[in-house]
Amino acid sequence: MVKTYKFKLYRQKRTKHIDHQLWVACKVYNHAIALHRRYWNLYHKSLPKFTLSTHLTKLKKLSKYAYWSEIPSHAIQDICDRIQRGYKLFWENLKNKRKTAPPKFRSWRKYRSMSYNMVGKGIINGNTIKIAGRKYKFFKSRDIEGKIRLLTIKRDACGDYFVYIICETPEAKHETRLGESIGFDFGFKGKMLVAENPKDDITAPDFFKKQKNAIARANRKLSSKRMRSHNRRKAQLELARLHRRVANQRNAYQWQLARELCKKYSIICFEDLNMKSMQAGHGRKVMDYGFAEFLNLLEYVAPQFGSRVVRVDKWFPSSQLCYDCGFQNNEVKDLDIREWECPKCHTHHDRDRNAAKNIHCEGLHMLQQTS
Numbered sequence: 001m002v003k004t005y006k007f008k009l010y011r012q013k014r015t016k017h018i019d020h021q022l023w024v025a026c027k028v029y030n031h032a033i034a035l036h037r038r039y040w041n042l043y044h045k046s047l048p049k050f051t052l053s054t055h056l057t058k059l060k061k062l063s064k065y066a067y068w069s070e071i072p073s074h075a076i077q078d079i080c081d082r083i084q085r086g087y088k089l090f091w092e093n094l095k096n097k098r099k100t101a102p103p104k105f106r107s108w109r110k111y112r113s114m115s116y117n118m119v120g121k122g123i124i125n126g127n128t129i130k131i132a133g134r135k136y137k138f139f140k141s142r143d144i145e146g147k148i149r150l151l152t153i154k155r156d157a158c159g160d161y162f163v164y165i166i167c168e169t170p171e172a173k174h175e176t177r178l179g180e181s182i183g184f185d186f187g188f189k190g191k192m193l194v195a196e197n198p199k200d201d202i203t204a205p206d207f208f209k210k211q212k213n214a215i216a217r218a219n220r221k222l223s224s225k226r227m228r229s230h231n232r233r234k235a236q237l238e239l240a241r242l243h244r245r246v247a248n249q250r251n252a253y254q255w256q257l258a259r260e261l262c263k264k265y266s267i268i269c270f271e272d273l274n275m276k277s278m279q280a281g282h283g284r285k286v287m288d289y290g291f292a293e294f295l296n297l298l299e300y301v302a303p304q305f306g307s308r309v310v311r312v313d314k315w316f317p318s319s320q321l322c323y324d325c326g327f328q329n330n331e332v333k334d335l336d337i338r339e340w341e342c343p344k345c346h347t348h349h350d351r352d353r354n355a356a357k358n359i360h361c362e363g364l365h366m367l368q369q370t371s
Contacts, residue, residue: 001171005144007129011139018153018161019132024071029079032056032107034085046091048085053077070131074118092180113154116175121153123148127227128162138163157240177306179266181359185318185352186273192289194352196360202257207249208288209369214225215242217307250290256296270295271318272311318355318362322347 022298039047055075059065068076086103093100116132123130127140131153146169154162184202189196192204208215216241225232261268273290299309312318320332323340331360332340338351 001169002149003167003169005142005165005167007140007163007165010139010275011160012137014134015161016137017138018131018155021071021075021132022111022114022153022155023108024067025075025079025114026073026106026108028056028068028076028330029083029111030105031059032079032136033103036087036103038043046087049080052083053070053080054286056080058242061368071114072116075114075116075132078115078117112156113152115150115152117150119148119151123151124165131163131354136163158237158244175306176308177266180264181267181269181360182265183269183356183358183363185355185359186289186291187352188285191352192291194356196353196357200352204222204289204296205249205253206285206288207246207305208284211242211246213278215246235249244323250288254290254297255296257300258294258301259305261298262307263304266307267310267363267367268298268302269310269312269359271316272314273361274314310366311360312359312366316358316362318358319351320360321347323354323357323361328346 017229031068035055036047039045053076056068058074059077060068060073061064082335083103090100090102124144128135130135131151143168144165146167148165148167150164150166152164152166154187156162182195182200184195186192187201193199194201195201221234222235223240225235273291276287295309295311302309317328320330321327322329322345324347325342325345327342327344329339329340329343332351339349339357340351341348
């Protein structure tokens, strides 16, 4: 079992060394991208990862690129892996005729992370962590369990540094428990999750909407500042802090909601929606809920309470099926229709509540087939 721990580093003068290391890593990354493009222009095929890493190792021995040795060699290998994954995804998207672009050059401001995949045992002592030979203090909010496999250092838009520690731990066996089950449909009209019973509906706060005016003011203030000035940088930090506050509030709420749902229900059924297409149609409202991120988080929390999360296929016609007689009404595909009457059994349905019932029923049916 793999666990990831996230800690924030203290603000210290020595974090300038991390700034410099990220600058070096950005130089290596851009050089590797240039090599990929040159190789393609010459041979019309992709540059193999082994060839790239071997060439970068030879370049480190030259005086021109001697400063590359200021970051660990396995950090350079991780850069090669990143580029390889980026090009692999690019070719897959081209094959599937999706809108895509190859990996591109990065500016130092936008190159914000670096990973070390060869981590020793004694890198952490109390609230001190050793990164590339230097010690830094961090806010140790919890104990770290398991064997450390990967360490990633990230700089956010506010200039703060976070360390991500990926550990391997023995897989804990969580027995599934008996209890209540429920189905939810994703809603728009003021409710993130719509259940069969109105009292079980979940209304998520619109965190971005509450900060919308403050973010708009910060954007106007930023646009009035001169490019590359100190005041513009201050305005950028003010805007980044507002966005980070919204993200932190949403994340804290989703963790709390996930734990409450898993404590109350043993089986939770959702529809596996295509959130990107929904964002294109409904925009900021869908993004403010963070529904896709919430589902991933819920699947992580559920085994700890012995609960199960069932994802019903997105092509399942949950809104079109009459829960009472099973008749499929294709006219309900129009999202503007919020209520409808079944032509066969004449039952009046609320669109979202009827969908929640069908999702619940289909989710239980899927569990019976797999068991």
